[in-house]
Amino acid sequence: MIDALPPGLILILGALLIPATSGLVRQGLVLALPLLTLWAIWLVPDGVQATLPFFGYMLEPVEGSIVGRLFATVFTVMTLIGGLYAMNQARAVELAGAFGYAGSAVGVTFAGDLITMFVFWEIMAIGSTVVIWAAGTASAYAASMRYALVHIFGGVVLMVGVVGHIAETGSIDFVAMQADSLARWLILIGFLVNAGAPPFSAWLPDAYPEASPSGTVFLSAYTTKTAVFTLLVGFPGEQILVWVGLYMALYGIIYALLENDMRRILAYSIVNQVGFMVCGIGIGTEMALNGAASHAFAHIIYKALLLMSAGSVLMMTGKRKCTELGGLFQSMPVTAFCGIIGALAISSFPFTSGFVSKSMINQSAADLHLTFVWMMLTAASAGVFLHAGIKFPWFVFFQKDSGMRPPDPPLNMKLAMYVFAGLCILLGVWTDPLYAILPYPVDYVPYTGDHLVSQFQLLLFAGLAFFVMLPMMKRTETISLDLDWFYRRFFKAIGTEFTVRAGDHRQELEQAALARLGRFVEGLYRHHGPQGILARTWPTGSTVLWVAILLGVYVVIYYI
Amino acid sequence: MSAPSDDRDKHWLVRAATIRKLWILFAAILAVTVLVQLAVPLHGHFGIDGWFGFPAAYGFLTCVAMVVGAKILGIFLKRKDSYYDD
Structure with missing residues (x-):
């Protein structure tokens, strides 16, 4: 009913x-x-x-x-x-x-x-x-x-x-399962395609930055996080997800570091952040699942905020490449300020939403003494500050002065950014409402002296690395090849090659068939045409002559 | 970096003098975050993560490694941004 x-x-x-x-x-x-x-x-x-x-x-x-x-x-x-x-x-x-x-x-x-x-x-x-x-x-x-x-x-x-x-x-029933049969592996793979997992990560940075300024904001929220939800319900504790998640977290950083398009940088960082969640689901303890779920919640808000900030820049300047942007903080203070709040939240800076959510995933790896996993997650956390936390605001709002002085976007867009910037801070300093709606009871205190000191050290020294390495990070007007190269270039080239060669071959066959047909018609014409030997009228006289000759030969042979 | 006469036209935040002050401030904050460990000892889970200045060193070195790694991969992966356009 x-x-x-x-x-x-x-x-x-x-x-x-x-x-x-x-x-x-x-x-x-x-x-x-x-x-x-x-x-x-x-x-x-x-x-x-x-x-x-x-x-x-x-x-x-x-x-x-x-x-x-x-x-x-x-x-x-x-x-x-x-x-x-x-x-x-x-x-x-x-x-x-x-x-x-x-x-x-x-x-x-x-x-x-x-x-x-x-x-x-x-x-x-x-x-x-x-x-x-x-x-x-x-x-x-x-x-x-x-x-x-x-x-x-x-x-x-x-x-x-x-x-x-x-x-x-x-x-x-849609309940927790394990990847122990082909069918359930296929379900897992179907979920992972939408999560942006390898080898299907490239669709995300390919498609999302092509949408309108507001379109990308919507896109950033639902597909990958619905995949996180289905993984959380369907495959908690599935070990392969730990490795898939770690790969995604590092993939996002490396590609974002190489990228020039500001919204594509943020798209790569979606893969990076979803990597943390997928890894948490793979770890599978109550704290890790709480971490994945709360991180998805926090992530949707700060990622939308970052893309709203980038979308405002795109709308007001018409430009999306870091090489063409810079110095915009002077005339777009609201966009810059809200973008920086989002950047701090994605970096899990203390007193922002990312700090109270992602830490649970790292903590659960530490509690299980998964040394390698913890080391990778911590390195990736530092890398987030590098590729999204500083790189995005720095190249868009600071660095060299592009000379552009566009104003902040219209009121409704500014209001939306204020609300999400406020939520990024609110969730970070007042954890009870979020912790109260998580799947499991929360036994975690994010604000300890220990945690604050280590997080500040990690992030601020990552920041130092950014500015020390700045000459190596100079943006170039390039894209980076990804596995989508296989379907955008390789298979396309193979297809083209096949078409060309098959076309040539078909032409050869066609010509051979036409020539054979031509010869056949020619032969018919030669034998049966107006001049054809078989179409000629045979005079009765010559037949009589031939019969006489044959008879003569017969008589001669008989007598011999 | 720029001549002082240019600097006066610039936003106060991007003047050379301000940037120098910001670097000094940043260096001071970095020093404080490490030194505060003397007062707030870290309880590591694996031993190494409780060492003095471990998060700072780890954050710095892994980021340098990631930038260098990305740079090296970039040699092979980078194409002009009109690569797929035709």
């Missing part, structure tokens, strides 16, 4: 209304829909609230859970403030896409079974593709198609896994 509707449906259905409205009505809708959804989310109690028969299976489209509510809450807060940021500047199609995308992400967090999860998962892919595509440029269109292909591939892998899993176990 349906006696509760999925809260995500409010956003999905509301998204369809957005293009039909304009002016104040649309602004009201953009703010009211997320608030209404937030209210609906907190009305759903724990446990299965609605079932729906489907081909002999009982779907559970609404199942309340602590971790689902946590993710749904931050998704909706993100939609609200992202909507505030975007409502006057974004195209209607982008807002509609973003709201549908957000609603389906909320849908995943309430899915009690794999089929419901998969349906919302796929709506997300459509919504997000629309958001990228709505930027309206040729490069955005191309990027949105590459993005869609990767996600359709990921979706197919996930679907095959889900079908196999249901065939093996007979159960569609």
